[in-house]
Amino acid sequence: MRSMWILPIFQDQQFVAPGRNEVVWNQSPHFEDRPLGAVVDTIVLHHTAGQSLAGTVAWFASQESQVSAHFTVGRDGSIVQHVSTYLRAWHAGASLDAFGRSSVNGFSVGIEIDHPGVSGVPYTTEQVEAVEHLVSVLVRRFPIKVITSHMFVAVPIGRKIDPIEYPWHTLFRFGVEIVP
């Protein structure tokens, strides 16, 4: 008989970046059920405007932050998952999408990209590849129809600018609508 594993939630776990295209789970306490009947069809990209991957991981894990995302991608291409994609993470806040739908968190997957959030700092090849890797998995798991930016969906308009200067063309090949 096979044993069952229940993943424990460590509040003070030591974070170690897993490396390029590798995934590690670091649970955030900030999530809830998705709305009844919600269809996950949207991916929202963000930059962290933070100092480091470890800093973002600690922020999402802290009780005080009241924010989370499903994934954060480090500059070395490390992927950290904070919330199950079947649950609602708290990344987009007050929001309205290209189809006139509000509360985008309810039907989206949020991907944070470790980046200082200032103009002229390129995203690394490793993290752009890691985002492509995540998108390639998500479009198979969910009926994704659009990949958009926090800047586009945030309300009021101008509240957010992320992910600044992201190379959106790297996502064209997935055949879903890109709304930067």
Ligand SMILES: [Zn+2]
């Ligand atoms: Zn954002």
